[in-house]
Amino acid sequence: MNKPEHAVQRRIVLDVNGLSAGWGPVRVIHDLDLKVSSGERVGIVGLNGHGKSTLFQAIAGLTGWQRGSILLEGHQVGRTRSQGPGRYTHLVVRRGLALIPQGDEIFHGLTVEEHLDSGAFTRRAWSERSERKKKVLAIFQPLQKLMKVPVGRLSGGERRMVAIGRGLMADASLFLVDEPSLGLAPKIGKAVIEALLAVELGDSAMVIAEQNVGLLEGRVDRIIGMHAGKLKGEASVLLPHA
């Protein structure tokens, strides 16, 4: 472990049990279990189409259907449901989830500044949004002079920074980052990941899904492989102090 051991007792931020999820007749996630504790950085690697994004979307309640238990900070946010994707997502987000989705999902007409504001929709984050913006801008310095520019006019790398910055604005206990290097030139993708790994987590946890193992190797607390809707490899790793 390249992280100093904290004296404080770690708590479990995310506890997924027996989760299955999918779209229509297709089942993508098969009885999956996952535990993430505070202060931890977890990488999930796997090929395209093996359920990394669907796992994140299921945690956010965005899949077509799902069943199984998802405890976020001890609160049940997983529901057995067969429709209504996204209906409860905002409630999950208010419980402390920040999802940084694949493909950015930006608001193309809002400026960078408004965009960052829109990431701070939980009550506490909204009142602290100017300090939070400063922190995000310190991480993604190229955004500083783009604050008044509509996001639709930015380049791919800048958009990714905005999308990640928007996620970091939230007062979240769990950050889910989906393929931060996807679609970017290798150099820019690497820079984005560097910035992401430099974020101080404090009490929260971060799960990064990535296809490129090399970008994460040795720099996250553990790496879990994902194959055919199941977690492989280090999935059963014991939590420190747990």
Added chain:
Amino acid sequence: MDFGLVITNAITLACIYGTLAIGLSITWSSLGLVNMAYGFIFALSGYGAWLASLYISSSAPVIFAAGILTGALGGIVVCLCAFIPIHDKPSFPIRGLTAALAISLAGNELLMWIFGPRAKSLPQLFGFWKVNIFGVVVTSDKAGTVVSALFLLTLVLLWMRSSRRGLEIRAMMMNPHAASIVGIGVRSTSIYVMIMTGGLAGLAAVVLAQTYWISPFSGITPMIKGLSIALVGGLGSVPGAVAGALLLGVNEALTAALLGGQYVLITQFLLIILILILRPRGIAGILDRAREA
């Protein structure tokens, strides 16, 4: 032909229909609902204003407030019946359209049942005066219409620019999926949208009642015009709706002056078809500075 009259008529009509178009446009792009009940909200707020003028006071602020409040109330009713129960069901756009249309039809009949078919009129709110601006005679009702519509629209747009709720609504207009990801609740935001757009319909109803009558079906034509302006402007774009309103207002006033009032809808829809053939995304396609996501 009196060009002054054409211009003032065009601007007045543009203000009224533009207000409706912006309301419809915002509802469509943020909620995905083609609010076919807008005509009903329009007629309902006319009656609200009329009742207020009868039983409370016939002063202008009271009548305006009554119209806008009734419109907002109508918006809440439509939201509760046609949006919240069905918004996450499959094929919502067509279901929502049907539900809103049903509310419109039932509501109009209800108004007919309660108030009868006889048209009602509101007292003149803006007085009886005229000003002469560079040889163009502007009557009080026209000036009042333009000023009040511009005032309320500016207020609404400023609120949408600067407030947190406004940011929510704009975010939802641009990407509803991403909006839920950042924690914006679709259902709570929908109430705000419908209150706001309902209030805009209420304002349009009060100012249009200065020239026309209030009747159970008086909302249908303004709604169709508002919808076509919203289409020309590019659904979901406020500047596009403003430009579309000006264009169609000029067209309506010119056609009425040159050919006669019965040809207005014909030239209007020919113009709309032409614009949508040339610019499929409407006028907004020209104005938009940002690339689509």
